[in-house]
Amino acid sequence: MAIKTKLILFAVAALGLAHPAMAADDPLASWNDGATKEAIIAFVESVSTQGSANFVPEASRIAVFDNDGTLWAEQPAYAQLFFALDRVKALAPQHPEWTTAEPYASILKGDLKAAFAGGMKDVATVIGATHSGMSTQEFSAIVEDWLATATNPVTGKPYTQMVYQPMLELLAYMRANGFKTFIVSGGGVEFMRVFTEQVYGVPPEQVVGSSGKVSFSMVDGKPVLTKQPDISFIDDGPGKPVAINLQIGRMPIAAFGNSDGDLEMLQYTCLEPQVAFCLYVHHTDAAREWAYDRKATFGKLDKGLDAAAANGWTVVDMARDWAVIFPGE
């Protein structure tokens, strides 16, 4: 791992996870007192207290977390999309044809609206072209190097510093109460694993995401996994319960999301006859972060808000419920 990335990642981990004094007093210190915080604590205590009517054995305490917009910021666009755009610029000298071929030509001119006029098809093309042609190890190294220097175009902060301090505390609090925490995100699984263990304390085998095809071959007597341009699975919307069933193989009892892409995961978790907890992060804080919901391009929360109201799921009002947004504030 590149030294610079390591330093940034460890600094973030230290900011986010290592406040022993604070943790001893209040494991959710960055959450303001109120109904949201009370609901979280009531659920965690009820399933983890021996003798409680809602007690759940530790092996079944599975919690699933979306990443973009739930654990880290997703505005003005997904971090992984900025990574792909930066890769197009970095690779352009090797692809003279990109000066005229779309969507590359528009990306290189900085006209993202034209570049992605075709919608998800164009996004998939760019993701495929920039996330393939190298070994899985080489790809990880490229992401590490990028994370070490890339910054969010609005805040100027490194992406790994735009994780939500209250959610870092929530992850740690749930693990301290016997939960196994998984990330189940639309982001690329190999992209996320570069930072999820150090930033969130979630090990690689507990990260579920979208993926591209990978092929195995022996080259000069050495095994090589090579990333291919075809996308093989989109871990979003109905794909989330499908991936949970395939890769985790247990029904979660807690699910955390922030967009309509998380709706099916929350339905799967909370509309079964079981003790379960579902929470939506609602981005309501234009001053400290962003405010968006029903009409957002990235992280649209429309059907999900209605489903939360209808089903009594907990909704975080970021402006009201979070005393701190990002670590170190």
Added chain:
Amino acid sequence: MAIKTKLILFAVAALGLAHPAMAADDPLASWNDGATKEAIIAFVESVSTQGSANFVPEASRIAVFDNDGTLWAEQPAYAQLFFALDRVKALAPQHPEWTTAEPYASILKGDLKAAFAGGMKDVATVIGATHSGMSTQEFSAIVEDWLATATNPVTGKPYTQMVYQPMLELLAYMRANGFKTFIVSGGGVEFMRVFTEQVYGVPPEQVVGSSGKVSFSMVDGKPVLTKQPDISFIDDGPGKPVAINLQIGRMPIAAFGNSDGDLEMLQYTCLEPQVAFCLYVHHTDAAREWAYDRKATFGKLDKGLDAAAANGWTVVDMARDWAVIFPGE
């Protein structure tokens, strides 16, 4: 879970895993003394002893195990294939067309050679037809019921009693030394998860296998995952390192297999520049189990034997190395 299955599964688990007195003396009591047992112990001690030159931190102690032929018997054919054949017979009354349509007609007549003359294509057809059209929960219940009464056509024993006692001890021994044990098998992931936790002590989220398409829908306000007839991933051969990369996201440091279908998994684990251990179970005991290798229909071990010799991998000679084959003998 059906009560009968539970009883059988618990009985097997008790036989296989719960010999505290024996474990205190020798955690690998069913392994005869000799080079194979010594090689296993030397590896496990070298990576788990603080200060050892080969010490590996606990989080990186990932061990992957094939299932068919490595953890349980696979002769005269895979258990899951017998399950599919039994399902064809059980479902035949609902499918009058099967009396003439192949491969079903031949299966119902008991002519398996004719049924599977087309090879894997016919097998996939039968697996697809018998493993789809129900919810994932319904499928688990069907497998449980089947395991409770089905028996191996040669031995007459329940399949879950045809697990290898030495491998149960090896799984427990590695976990006791900080390894996280995963199953990475060509078997269907939803088929295996019905018994893997109770029989092997491997939880659902550590079972990687082949899978069919699954679709999510809301039916009468309830979430349902429905199994579809299309096979989506074959976790065999080069698929094994691909699945390990996708679902575990770490390089294993120990890999256990018994056939050419495990070769790429062993290459991936042991031909990288890292401390690692690879082992093939060689079926050499026609008296107590089966003897087969280079020409077997199920569990062919040909290229793998050559690779083991060339690379110095450990090869279990079942007749020589295993004092006991099945639990309770």
